[in-house]
Amino acid sequence: MNGLKWLWTLIYGDSSIGRKARIAITGLLMCGFLVSHLAGNLLLFKGDDGESYNNYAKFLHSGEMEAVVAGAEVGLLVLFGVHLLLALVTTRENTAARPTGYAMKQSKQGDSMLAAPAYNVMLLTGVVVFAFLVLHLVDFRFRARGSSHEPAHVVEKVDAAHANKHQPITRTDAIRLLRDPLTSGVYLVGCLVLGYHLVHGFYSAFQTLGFNHPRYTPKLRLLSIVFAIVIGVGFAIFPVWAHFVTIPGDAPAAPPGATATTP
Amino acid sequence: MSAATSSPTALKTPGSDSHSGPTLSLTLKIWRQKDTNSPGELKTYEVKGISTHMSFLEMLDVLNEQLVQKNEEPVAFDHDCREGICGMCGVMINGQAHGPDLTTTTCQLHMRKFRDHDTIVIEPWRAKAFPVIKDLVVDRSAFDRIITTGGYVSINVGSAPDGNAVPVPKENADQAFDAATCIGCGACVASCKNASASLFVSAKVSQLALLPQGEPERVRRVQRMVAQMDKEGFGGCTNTNECEAACPVGIKVENIARLNREFLRAKMITR
Incomplete structure (x- = not known):
């Protein structure tokens, strides 16, 4: 067990500031991943019948990228695990620091309505994001959940994809998955909650790592809100948009005036 | 840090002519705790004739004078310079440290910040590292x-x-x-x-x-x-x-x- 002590010290640290710094670093690295993930997703919008998106997916699953993607997946798992573990640990420490609460408690801050409550619900929003992420991985990474509401031929197609996990997901498959009612609802809520988490999280990470300057910090707080909106709304668009886009297999749209035959 | 109990002997009687201007009648809900190991509770007190020129601590002095006259235990609270520079005073006033004013200590908070018939909840600092010694006094x-x-x-x-x-x-x-x-x-x-x-x-x-x-x-x-x-x-x-x-x-x-x-x-x- 002693052989792994260094690993535990590396993850857990030996001080409250050290633990917060680890939460900040892992959080910022995951923000970097979110940017690249969103950039990749934006290819779904490209009007080339999914060619760009499908090529991008193929490239990520190609032989030369296999090791890189596998490494990135392990890295993300470690980042997320450390972030969540230390968040739980520090929340427990912080709760223990005030065993008896106040009968009455009011803030003296004049924060905006958006920013003020975000820092009070970081663990809650983090847990919601975690639950959303589990479903997201089940759907898109492991493709372990069928979409039974879809027509039989679609289910067959998704099941076929299950059979070979190395097959990249196509734009059509992605849109079909996003149309699933559970997926749509959970993704919409999950992405918006993620954005709310970032309203405080992004700015807070810089402060924790020691960056605070009267010239730049007010701009950083504004940037944090802008970043949170871009990420939160950016990802939340996809489960909504999926219901309005036409993909192969959809029933052809009724021609204009088709209902006019009804007297 | 010593735990001091307010001394009401030097104070004028509440409502006397030493304070001109409006006066307040207040309901105070104050945390009372005998010692660190005893359980505490919020107790309700009524004070009348509080001048708006008084500081918050002077208002507590008035309450303590009333309690002493009734042979009750006065409320223990920390204070020293009463000029806002020593750091001894400090209580949660309606859930805010040192009360509603920004950059103001409890001793520099004046009763003109409150309205007649207000209810004020007064609690000690709450933290595991700051155990309550008595009433509003904590060990810092x-x-x-x-x-x-x-x-x-x-x-x-x-x-x-x-x-x-x-x-x-x-x-x-x-x-x-x-x-x-x-x-x-x-x-x-x-x-x-x-x-x-x-x-x-x-x-x-x-x-x-x-x-x-x-x-x-x-x-x-x-x-x-x-x-x-x-x-x-x-x-x-x-x-x-x-x-x-x-x-x-x-x-x-x-x-x-x-x-x-x-x-x-x-x-x-x-x-």
């Missing part, structure tokens, strides 16, 4: 222990040097002075949702880290003070900035960033 010696681990310059710096012999940039001198104005009242801990002492420790670390005299012990100081802060059972900082809003002397969270910076730097360069 955890702060003293943090200071003893490094909040000083222990090297011999000799007698006062010539003003120009040790160059200190004006910005550094200003920031060090601002940090040094921390009076150690504990409002930062009381107001923080995590009962974190980060603002206090950051002020004490900053005032020395910014000056040449603090440089030789810079690396050791921050590590020892943070270790003691954790040992005392204070929570961690989650950057809610409530401490800055509650601080009666306006210590800024910029100091917490400096504390984090100093700590991480020290951890990296320690051999």
Whole structure:
């Protein structure tokens, strides 16, 4: 067990500031991943019948990228695990620091309505994001959940994809998955909650790592809100948009005036 | 830090002609606790004829005078200078450290901030590291222990040097002075949702880290003070900035960033 002590010290640290710094670093690295993930997703919008998106997916699953993607997946798992573990640990420490609460408690801050409550619900929003992420991985990474509401031929197609996990997901498959009612609802809520988490999280990470300057910090707080909106709304668009886009297999749209035959 | 009980003997009788202007009738809900190990509870008291010119502590003095006259135990609360500079006073007033005013200690809060027939809830600072001694008095010696681990310059710096012999940039001198104005009242801990002492420790670390005299012990100081802060059972900082809003002397969270910076730097360069 002693052989792994260094690993535990590396993850857990030996001080409250050290633990917060680890939460900040892992959080910022995951923000970097979110940017690249969103950039990749934006290819779904490209009007080339999914060619760009499908090529991008193929490239990520190609032989030369296999090791890189596998490494990135392990890295993300470690980042997320450390972030969540230390968040739980520090929340427990912080709760223990005030065993008896106040009968009455009011803030003296004049924060905006958006920013003020975000820092009070970081663990809650983090847990919601975690639950959303589990479903997201089940759907898109492991493709372990069928979409039974879809027509039989679609289910067959998704099941076929299950059979070979190395097959990249196509734009059509992605849109079909996003149309699933559970997926749509959970993704919409999950992405918006993620954005709310970032309203405080992004700015807070810089402060924790020691960056605070009267010239730049007010701009950083504004940037944090802008970043949170871009990420939160950016990802939340996809489960909504999926219901309005036409993909192969959809029933052809009724021609204009088709209902006019009804007297 | 001594636990002082208010002395009402020097006060005028409430409602006497010493205070002109409007007076207030108030309902006070005050935390009463016999000692650290006894359970406490909020008790309700009525006070009348409170001049709007009184300070909050003078209002408590009036209440205590009434309690003494009724052979009841007066409310224990900390106070000393009553000029806003010593850091002894400090209670939660309607859920806000030192009451509703910004950059104001409890002793400098005036009753004109309240309205007639208001109900005021008064509680002690709440933190595991600040156990209640009695009523509104808490034991803040955890702060003293943090200071003893490094909040000083222990090297011999000799007698006062010539003003120009040790160059200190004006910005550094200003920031060090601002940090040094921390009076150690504990409002930062009381107001923080995590009962974190980060603002206090950051002020004490900053005032020395910014000056040449603090440089030789810079690396050791921050590590020892943070270790003691954790040992005392204070929570961690989650950057809610409530401490800055509650601080009666306006210590800024910029100091917490400096504390984090100093700590991480020290951890990296320690051999």
